[in-house]
Amino acid sequence: MFIDKEFLNKPITKQTFMTYSLVFCLTCLVVYSVYFLSGGSFIWQSDGFTQHFQLFDEYVNIIQGVLRGNGFPQWDWSIGAGADTITAYGYYAIGDPFVYLGVLFPESLREFSFHLLIFVRMWCVGLSYLTFVRKFKASHGAGLMGAFMYTFSFFVIYNAKRHPFFILPLIWYPLLCLGVEKILRKESGLLFSVMVAISAIANFYFFYKLTVLFFIYGIVRYGMLYKFGNVKQLAISFGRCLVHYIIGVLLSAVIFLPMIDGFLNASRGTDGPAINLLVYHLSYYTALIHNLFVPESYLWTVGGLSIFALFSVIFLWKTKQEKTVSGTMLLILGLFLMFPFFGSFMNGMSGPYNRFSFAIPFFLSFASGQFLEERNTLQVKELQLIKYGLIVFSLIYAISAFTHNMYLYYVIPMALGWLMWFLLAYESKTDLKAETINWISVALVSLVLLNMATNAMSLYFPYGRHSIADTIELNTSMDRYENLFGGMQGFLPEEEVYRVGVTSQDNHTRNQFIYHDLMGLSTYLSITNGYLAEFAEEMELASYQIIQPLRNGMDDRRIANHLLNIEYILTEEVNEAYLPQGYEVIHRSTEDPAFIVSQTEASFPFAYAEDSMILRDDFSDLNPIEKEGVLTQAVVLETSEGIQVESIENIPQVETVAHQIDYSDLALQLVEEHTEEHTIEVKESGARLSVSLENANEFAGHELFIHLEGLNYEPVDTPFYMPTDTSYNIRFMYEGRSKKFRQSDKYSFSTYFHRENMFVNLGHTDTGTDELFIQFQDTGHYQIDKVTVYALPVDELTDRELADEKRANALDISVFENERIEGTIQREDPGILVTTIPYEKGWTVAVNGEERELVQANIGFIGLPLDSGSSEIIFSYKNPYLKTGSILSLLGLLLLGVVQVISKKRSNH
Incomplete structure (x- = not known):
């Protein structure tokens, strides 16, 4: 099937799809058999464990319950403080059609089905690509090469283990472009409307990017098909696309409308990105070049391309093929990568995470298939230019290999590139038979496939990026959820209304209350209630993060826990010192590690x-x-x-504690001091300030708090070609308790907000210890306008x-x-x-x-x-928009039927 005498001459047929599917399975078997046998999984230790698999598992349970007649709960009390189910799950699972296949598997195979469906998504990436290029009459061989390049592109292999639903836009985009193509060619718009609906339902975040991307594609293709001289033709084509787009959005409204409302009212940064949007720093541009053919990315700019892409780009450039759709789109997308404004625009005017770059492998794959078919037009000077390109990258990667001690990681793609070049050089200098040329075509496609497979292994395995190390061990996730609290949740009473909390040391507790069906507060979702975030910000909760507003026990603040109905706290025994005063341990486990259940009689109803x-x-x-x-x-x-x-008549007052700050640590230096304002230079990591409390014994039986106001940080000695890292960590230590809080970097666009103040609960003191410490992990200049210590009886x-x-x-x-x-x-x-x-x-x-x-x-x-x-x-x-969305979806279905009937009548005349 793969080796065929008409490899480049016959069109894409069912055999092409069958061949692709067979080779896909064999490639996955080779690459991932070792991966899984090594204990790796597709469940990333961070978001994968606490979001993707967690929500997949619970949503499949919900759908199985619906099928059993239990109904769909529109609200769920186990999601943080309680949340809308559609809003919470919509970003991850509700619109993903592959998730629903999970209901076919029993709960005992939940993790197996999660992994299997990731492979199904990957397989569909290639199927979608083949469906698109068949419209352009690509050959069997060109289609296979492009499908392999696209399916195993870095964006896919990276997100297979990081964000599986990020694979979906790679499936939708070729089909959306095909839908646009059919409309421009005066064919049916049905596919376009359906794909608009599917992509809008699947994920509104990527739908925005997809809309911009297929709009650009439509403009490029219209110009190629009709030029822009005929205004009437332009209006008709644009009108048809717009009508079918609106119909698609209407079809999706039952999910899309509630999700948009959830997003608009979500917890998120209100300001634009805190970086220069005119130009990136130099390291970004050098990384663009470095990452082209090794599996890496920078600000989500896709890397890990096949080395064959170098051949294809030079071919497009030297043979004036930039007028093709692939060449033009690559020029436009390449321009977008050069300036952060475009990255921000494609990210909804947020930070320039260039996640739109998944479209680049699509057009490079298309161009590579064209090059494979037309390589006989290659001239000696083009071949020489390709050789010079290989020499340049060989030198870059040779230096990198010795610098990073990662030889196979850098050598493999270059070795395969030179093999491809020698095949082309041999072919160009020799009068070969058709059968030999066919074998060279097969060899080139095979080398591309090998290139993509080794890229995946270089990403996963220890000789390369070793990303297998940051995944949860295979078949252990469900046990980890179950044993989060060491089984102590079994001691909690039933049939009562109360919330369960954790301590400031339980950062790993995020969405797992969903698994245990407990009412907690900790949550970690992309769309979180914006009003809760306002509450957390107003209360200056030190643990606050943009999409985790009420987390980590709200910094163990006693009254805050009481206010929010936290009657019980579950945590490990080693965290007992962080329990808010008044929470008494009522159960202890004898396991290792030991867990405790604590209860208070002072929580509010x-x-x-x-x-x-x-x-x-x-x-x-x-x-x-x-x-x-x-x-x-x-x-x-x-x-x-x-x-x-x-x-209210009387505002409760709080006592401030007189204190002195000691700057004697040799690892730091006081640069300036004006009244209460301090500017400190931290020279070594771990430097700390000592804060001495006056008359501390008077505060026995109090809770102490420290308030740092007017915080600002500037790192020192940042190389000119590197971005300025504005992240830092501050640790507060008092009576054996230690709490660390982080200011994220301005380039971490998903989590960044400027912490102007830090209000930290130091805990309850029985004796009134007279000294606390502020420790700085990162070197640089720290400005602190004011330091206040409070004592609350x-x-x-x-x-x-x-x-x-x-x-x-x-x-x-x-x-x-x-x-x-x-x-x-x-x-x-x-x-x-x-x-x-x-x-x-x-x-x-x-x-x-x-x-x-x-x-x-x-x-x-x-x-x-x-x-x-x-x-x-x-x-x-x-959900306030579910009914309206349902009506709009029915309206979209009606309009789609009317448009299809009109189109059929016109085509019959």
Whole structure:
């Protein structure tokens, strides 16, 4: 099948698809058999474990439940503080058609099915490519070469183990371009509408990139087919594309509309990227060259291309083939890679992560197939130019091989490149028979396949990038989820409404509460409730990150945990010192490592009535401890209009601690000091400031906090050709407890925000130790405008009395389900029902059978104005755009049918 006498002469047929499929399976067997036998998996230790496989597993469980008649829960209390299911899963699983194949496998084969479906996605990348190039009458051999180059391109092999759903746009893009091609050729627009719908449902983030990319393709192809002189023809073609695009978006609306709403209200950076968008730093441009033929990337600019791409690009350039669609698109995409503005634009005006570069292997593969077919037109000077290119890259990679001690990693692609060149040189100088030429074609395609396979191995295995090392060991993920808390979750009571927390040391706890079906707060998702993020920022939670607003036990802050209904904390026994005061250990395991369950009697109920309020603007003027104190006595509202409760009278005060800062560590130097402002030069990693507390013994029985305000950092001695790394880590140490917090680098666009302040809970002190330390891990200049230490007295009896008061005014919950909460409350006076339900538009409420308006309470949560007397309250949740989206999808289906009928009638005349 692969070796055929008509290798380059016959068109793409079913045999081509069969040959591709067979060789794909054999290649995967060769590459990945060793990978899996070595214990590797496609579950990355970071996002793979805590997001991709975790959500795949749970979403398959949900769909299997739907098939059993359990219905689809639109809200899930185990996702962080509670979240919309469509919004939470939509980015990862809901629109991915391959995920639904997972329901065919039992739970015992869940990890096997996850891996198998990644291979299915990879296989479909090549199928999509072959479907596209068949329209251009590519030959059997050219189609196979391009399919191998595209299927095993770096973007695919990298994301197979990192972000599996990132493979999807490589499947959709060729089919979208084919849909545009058919419309421009005055054929049916059905494929285009369907692919627009599929890609919009699959992932709105990549749909944006795909839209821009196929729009550019459409402009390029229209110019090639018709030029731009005929305005009427241009209007007709553009109009047809627009109509079918709109129909596709309408078809997708049932998922696309809720996802867009979730994105627009999500927790994310509000500012643009904090870098220069005019030009990259020099290291980026050198990396572009270096990474071309070895499996690496820089700012998601795709590398790891086949060395044959060098031949194809030179061929396009020297033979004036840039007027082809592949040549023109490569020029445009190459231009996009040169300037960060285009990268930012393609990333939704966020940071220039060049994830659009997945399209580059597509057009390079297309160009390589054309070169394979037309290489007989190659002249001696082109062959010489290719040789010079190989010499240049051989020198670059030889230097890199010796510098990094990675010889096979750099030698293999160059050795294969020279083999390809010698075959072409031999062919150009000799009068060969057709059969020999055919064998050379087969050899070139085989070398390309070998090139792509070895690129994958160079990425995965120890002689190269060894990325297998950052994956979870095969067939262990489910056990890791199960044993997250050492089985101690089994001691938690059932049929009660409470939340479960962790400590500041439990950074590995992210989405795993979903697996255990527990109500926690920790979450790690690309789309997270923006109001919760505002709450976390307002409270200056040191653990806050953009897409992880309420994480790591909220820095072990006692009152914050009480406010959010955290009754139990699960953690390892070694973290016991980080438990907030008042959380007593009620269970210990005897395993190694040992785990504990702690409980407090001072946590607030899930929903309770307040008699006092404070406006958001006034609340924002307080320091974080004062804010916590206010939240124990009042509710924060955005407006007082229509509210029948009085403003809070007394703002709780917090005591500041006099202190002295010692700069005697020889690893740092005080550069400037103006009143409270300090500029420090850290010369060595690990340098630390000593903060001596005056009259510290007076603060025994207090919680201590430190507040660093006006933080700014500048690294020193950054080479001119490298980007300035603005990330740093600060560690705070007191009484044996240690907490590290990080300012991410401005180039980490997904997580970057500038930490102007750090407010850190140092914990409870029984003795009043008089010294704490601030340690700097990164060298450079640190500016700190102000350092304040606070002491907050702790009285467990007072805490319990306050909690009892809230319970006396609590909503008596009789029904607590994912989408419905029912309860009653009795009031002598009007008040505000304060809940820990995240503020989402889909929640509605009925009081005594009458619909009422909800208000935004405590910044991130739902509140309800209460009248005096008895109130029967029913909270209900439905995604607010699901119904509208369903109607629009039906409208899209109707329009698609009408357009198809009209098109058929026209074609019959």
